Amino acid sequence: MASVSLRKLDKSYGAVQIVKGIDLEIADGELVVLVGPSGCGKSTTLRMVAGLESVTDGEIRIGTKVVNALPPRERDIAMVFQDYALYPHKTVAENMGFSLKVRGVGAADAQKRVQDAAQMLGIAHLLDRRPGQLSGGQRQRVAMGRAIVRRPQVFLFDEPLSNLDAKLRGEVRTEIKRLHQTLGTTILYVTHDQVEAMTLADRIVILRGGDIEQVGTPDEVYNRPASTFVGGFIGSPAMNFAKARAEGDRLVFADGNWLPRVAGPALVEGQAVIVGIRPEHFQVAADLGTTLDVTAQVVEPLGSDTLVHFALGEAMLTARMPPSFRVVPGHKFHVGVDPAQIHLFDAASEKAIS
Structure with missing residues (x-):
């Protein structure tokens, strides 16, 4: 096991800068997830750590060793790809043990490693299949097993669940979490799926346009997003945003609705802000501080809860309500909001007001 350090890491293709001098320290045994939309630089960063992409500038350390100039085979890492990358003509056992054979590991030791990994992943009965x-x-479990038998210092996962259906994604995600808890190996994991990020990570690194937007635990990025980008990316459904202005101790929206603001951020009278409220922080009860008088536009019953979409000023918002909540499109209803759950962002920079 080893720590991973990225210092002023930069990657450009000609005049196009994909990764913009990022700094990141990953502790020994930590599971860190890089998450962000397509084109944000997360897979490129992972491939630079793996040695599959050259570094334009900056430094990568695995443990105490600078690995910029080392080929992948000398970095003591193992990578799991989204497309499995298995040899179709080899059995599961042969696929898992191939890298050990290439490295000259003895047959008995290699067989034991393959058997142990297969038992851990619940695929021991599949070893003779192709x-x-x-x-x-x-x-995907075979691909993970092939990585495990290597006993590397660092595991790298490149969107390993993107080719699986929803049920299988949940199952394999659990296997990855259990794998990390069992082995304690450092893992750098890339995904565009914020649910994967929240459920797997010790810390989440949210990338935007090649820059790090925020680094934090799942709790930190969910409850204290640094920007509207983070607030809108983490959480499902996404955080709601609506423009408002500060008037005394109120936040007033364009349609006349208003919310009280708790003591904290100092706002100038008349200051334009963006109000962020997560769908799950709306309530039916009106005693949380105040209510909004709104009209239902779309109602989506999901069984465990009901999503109600409504307009607030110029914005369309979503409230996650209890399954017993009954409203039909076109009807007015009152929705409660706890002032302590309101996030404020600067209208110009879209950064959190602290």
């Missing part, structure tokens, strides 16, 4: 005889989830 990839074409396996489901997507089973193939």
